[in-house]
Amino acid sequence: MAESDDEQSPQDQFQELIRQLFGGSGAEIDPEQLARLSGMGIDPAMMQTVMQHLQGAFAAGDESGSGISWDMAARQALHIANQDGLxxxxxxxxxLDQAFALATLWLSEATTISDLSSPPRTLTRGAWVEATLPVWQELAEPVATSISDALTAALQEQAPEEMQALVQGAGRLMRTVGGSLFASQLGHVVGNLSKEVVSGGDVGIPLLPAGEAAILPQNFADFGRDLEIPQDQLALYIATRELAHARLFRHARWLRLHVLSQITDFARGIHVDTDALEELATRFDPSEPDELRRALESGALLPTRSDAQNAALTRLENLLATIEGWVDVVTEDATSRLPSAARIAEAVRRRRAVGGPAEQALGSLVGLELRPRRMREAAAMWRAVTDAVGASGRDALWDYPDLMPAAEDIDDPGALVARLQARSRGEEPVRDEMDDALERLLAGEDPGQPPADAEPEDPRPV
Known part of the structure; x- marks a missing residue:
């Protein structure tokens, strides 16, 4: 005959809870049953919440095998995006089709980068979520994995020594709970972001496949509501800017991977603050599950950035500013016929600099702000380049990765302009040590040795 709960040892009771979880019986976790585990040094409140989330995560399943239920993120995001049913x-x-058609003609006068191969689209909020969620998943997965690892470590620390083997055996499911919590929050943030973004390139990163352009009519109407600018002018400006962004990523096919790689490199350096996680666990109230959600969304579990991450973030900000600056200049030239173009441009810049609530929440969730801080300086660089060598010379800088302007070019556009003007006159650029070393390497010589025709140094002391 089976032992009653009172006759079972705490270890047996803990094992029984794990069996319920693995068995997928769907039975409710009994708070009194958890309370009896307090003699093992396990916080019943934390364990109740963790076990409930584990049961839910186990029931939801994880087809990818990564411990993160991205289906949960998609369901949450689509639920929020489709709430209005419009x-x-x-x-x-x-x-918007008419605006895109005219914007295409205007852009052809302002840039030598060719038109898109597929027509631009109008998207509902739900369609935007479905189109962009794979990119959000790619960007967020390193952080979700870090949270899963931290939760696994915290649970192992709370379990008594004799239960370590059992807890480690449940490792995959314990990773799942952290991934599921994060996926749910990511879905919440992306769903709310779908109510803010106006176009495919609005966030500044290539969320849509390369060469695709789109506008969300619901959000476009909200964006222009208080600007007191004619709707047709707004539509033309936004369509032009969106097409310029999409054309650039279609032309420079390496650029999309370049941006996403820099973001994921930054994200891989994120590790959850285990002290903050443990502190949250000690005061967690199961009757207030929103506290865990707020902790994830506020970024409270993410530690201060390291020096390496700060350097990676600076590189990413310079890259995004370089892209946005080019889009700004091309859009300005293409929309010069619009009477309200300057006012719309300033409204767009101000909106990009501040960001909406959902974008701010995304920054807290993954520790990354996607707003370029040097957009005006980068736009000034591209304007100087355009004035000096024309649209053709400017756009040729996107032909290959090594031609793209660097951070120092944003700091000193004059040096970049001088190089481009010299090249247009057919002058050879001034050689430096790197050029000499590369030439020796290609010639099969030791790049660390001086050239054969170099003057020997005088060995006598000075």
Missing amino acids: GISAGERTD
């Missing part, structure tokens, strides 16, 4: 009216679609 579609796109025929009038909205026609107006």
